[in-house]
Amino acid sequence: MSSTIELIQLIKSLHGATQDISPDTSLTQNVGLTSVEVMELIEAVEDHFDIGFPLNKLENVKYVSDLAEIIDGLLKEQA
């Protein structure tokens, strides 16, 4: 099952984002996360999904869907 819905809830709870967040939302440009907040989000993602998230993978993350795709991959590896 895709992690997208849980991830969107996590972003909303962490940053009090009031706008609609969809898989196509940009984490930095639309949600407005700073680099520090992105790191905090990753820490929260690790704890929520109980996965290790290598920071190298962040280079390819722009949209919520990019992050969700990586989380799905990490969950699959772990299963």
Add this chain to the structure above:
Amino acid sequence: MSLFDKFQETLKTAEILAHSANHTMPIGLSTDHLYSPVEGEMCGRKTLLAGTNNYLGLTFHPEIIAAAKNALDTLGTGSTGSRMASGTYAIHKTLEADLATFFNKGHTILFTTGYQANLGMISTLVGPEDVLLIDADSHASIYDAAKMSGAELYRFRHNDPDDLAKRLKRLGPKAQDALIVLEGIYSMLGDLARIKEFVEVKRQYGGYILLDEAHSLGVLGPQGQGLAAEAGVMDEIDFIVGTFSKSLGCIGGYCSSHFPELELVRNNSRAYMFSASSAPSVVATARKALEIVSGASDLRDKLWRHAERLYGELKDMGFRVGPQASPVLAVLMDSTQEAATAWQLLMQQGLYVNLVIPPATPGTMSLLRCSLSAAHSDEHINQIIAAYKTVAELR
């Protein structure tokens, strides 16, 4: 689009700083004269220096200067080569042996700067097939090394052994060969790594610990070896990295380890292979300074007495300070503008501390960072306290 467009943000920050600090640029300010290790002239004014990392105040020590002069006379101004080519002199090898003995580690490699020591060690020890775990508040050299290594990188919460344990547990068998990077004293907030607890985590999950003692060399430990010696866990630390640019009062870096394989790093570390080696006078300075540091428990006692006193006074004034007293004392400010204005006020009182702003700070903090020295007198500490009081009164 110009090549330089990306620096517009830097320009904007510089303008904010200069405006808030009454047209004095707080970053990169020059010291125009030096009167002692802790007194100089800045902006045309005699200034007490409390942001130099000169923890033991050895930069004008006559025996150290004599050793450096002798090396200049006998070995010349520079080695003009890398260690792999013509830049290995006997004195480089002697200093490596001195450090190996000092840390009781058996093997040491010198680097030309402390930055290069982290870059050269971390980026060589781990590669794309390896796992690297670093503290969230790590120094820039550690972040840069992580990037250069291409290793699978994980960040754990600052100085939080439980958070590291959680991450190692998730790694499963990969944790066994993971490299964990810690710092003895964290350079911005001045807190000491919870090293005994980190060592316990390593015992439980495996991995190797690399401890950067840049700010703790000379400052902690019975002979100034740093935090690992102070905590009695030296045998558990796999790699000790550090710099000569603080307590030893010159420039250079090193890594010491009990692993004989450290010698192989020489042939694989690009920062080592492709840098000119340290000038002989610098190596001679480090050697003599190391000898003096090992017997300087009186200076360490004085330094920590100053640190405890100033930390207590700053707290009593209502400042937000770092988690514990140490020779690095940070006052946390609400904004970059407020920090720059306060910094200027301290300068007007004849006190220089470091103004540190993001991205050099953890998160989004702006700091007034004071680093103390055993060369400070009690009267100097009074002067520092009086200067901070003027900032406290204006808040």
